[in-house]
Amino acid sequence: MAKPSDIRHDPFMDVPTSITLTERHLIPSISPYTICLNEVPVKNSPTTTIVRIIDIGDGAVHYGADFDEVAATPIEGQFFPDYNTSAYDSTWNTGTIQFSAADAGKGVEVTYLAKGTLTGVSCNMYPSWWRDRGDGSDGDFYPTGNVTISGRKNYRSVYIPAGVTVSVSGFIDIRCQGMFINAGTINASGGGGLAGQQVKIRNLYGANIGLNGNPGEPAIGGGAGGAAGSSSDSGYYGVNSSGTKIGGSRLSLDAAGVLAGCYSEEILGGGGGSSPGVYSISEGGSTETLSGAVGGNGGGMIRIVAKSHKNIGSYISTGLNGTSVTVDSAIQTGGGGGGGGVILVVCERNLSSGTASVGGGAGGSYGGSGGAGWYRVIELGVN
Structure with missing residues (x-):
């Protein structure tokens, strides 16, 4: 077992110190039915660690019975903290708590005296940010009605009840220290690359002019935007610098979806659809400008880094x-x-992946549809 690091220490008295922390977790539905606290609890007799059942099905927190601490394999209603550590201080344990199979899937709140973290919790097999669950500074997120959020959020725990929609403005990057449960909807549609904009019209006497629209913004990791189209092939569609009909271009799935999407913290999203140009007709000394169609914006990004995940x-x-x-x-x-x-x-533990929709938008008349994006759940399988 790794030795403690980031120790809470009083340099004047030369003794370890502790603070009280409260965390909320989901007991895994598979063996060994363990959760791991964000810090290491103090071993006390009698114990100062309190574990209780919580139910937040209606968005409010309801407490059930307290669990009993035991020093052996637990049965229903009991928890077994792992004190088997080679740390220099016998008051440290591993931070791992085991539960009975009978309690699998339940939400629990753990209050304990925290003394710091352990070394050896990172791995060069994956990026360090996969374990960055934030500082919890935004508190618990339990919306009871529809709400819009965006940007980076640092939650202690998340519960989105059924019937509630969390709309995303652009992108959302949620870091969650404990349990993340979504029973509602998180929607980032249209938050990615912008549709191509129509260009200004040139007014020439006595001529019919079709001007090309612009490609949509490119996708980084998401689906490509569709190309615009027209029943007349003399113009009215988004083009790239070579004059080829194109929507928001897409990097390859290998390059963007896996490498950029999983191994970097770039903001990702779908490409915008291309917009056709405008149409101008000049007759008798007057010019009439007619607008073409408009492309669709690409889908945005939803990124979640959590202890346990249930969708x-x-x-x-x-x-x-x-x-x-x-x-x-x-x-x-x-x-x-x-x-x-x-x-x-x-996440460290994935209890349910649920459903996700990352399809491309439909094209208008003669326009191309957007490409599909992607949905990934990466379960680290560690505590």
Whole structure:
């Protein structure tokens, strides 16, 4: 067993110190039915560690019975803290708590005297940020109604009840120290690459002019945006610098989805759909400008790094649809659909992956659909 590090120490008295911490965890549904605290608890007799059942099915915390501490294999309603450590201080233990199979899947709240962390908790087999569950500074996140969040969040624990939708503005990067339960919906649709913008019209007397729209913003890890289209091949579609119809380009899944998506902390998302150009008709000395269709934005990013993960609701990060417009009573134009976004979960214990939607948006008339994004749950399988 690794020795303690980051010790809470009083340099004047030259003795270890401790603080009281409270954490919320889910007991795994598979053997060995253990959870691991974020710090190492003090061994006391009688014990100062309190473990109790919690139920937050309605968004509020309801407490059940306290567990009894035992020094052997536990039965229902008991917990066994592992004190088998070679640490220099016998008051340290490993921070691992074992429960009975009869208590599998239950939520628990643990209050204990914390003395610091252990060495040897990182691994060069995966990036260090996979174990970065934040500092809990944003507290517990238990929304009871629909809410919009964005950016980096540092939660102690998360419970999103059924019927509640958490909308994501752009992207969300949730770091959760304890349990993460989603029974509702987290939706980041349209938060990725922007659709291509229509260019300004050039007014030329007596000529029909079709100007190309622009490609959507590229995808990093998510699905590619669809190309815009037109029933007239003389223009009205998004192009790249070579004049090829294209939506928001996509990096390969290997390069972006696996390497960038899993091994770096880049903000990912789906590509925006391409927008057609505008159509101008000049007759008799006057010019009429007719707008083409609009592409759809790509899906955004949902990233979750948690101790334990349970998704019995849904994650959504789809690309938005392109629109359709008929110009000059004849020419149909359609924006490309946005590419699907990125959903990435990194956890030590995964109790349920649930469902996720990362499809690309549909293209408008003659427009291409956006490509699919991706959803990954990475279970470290460690305490």
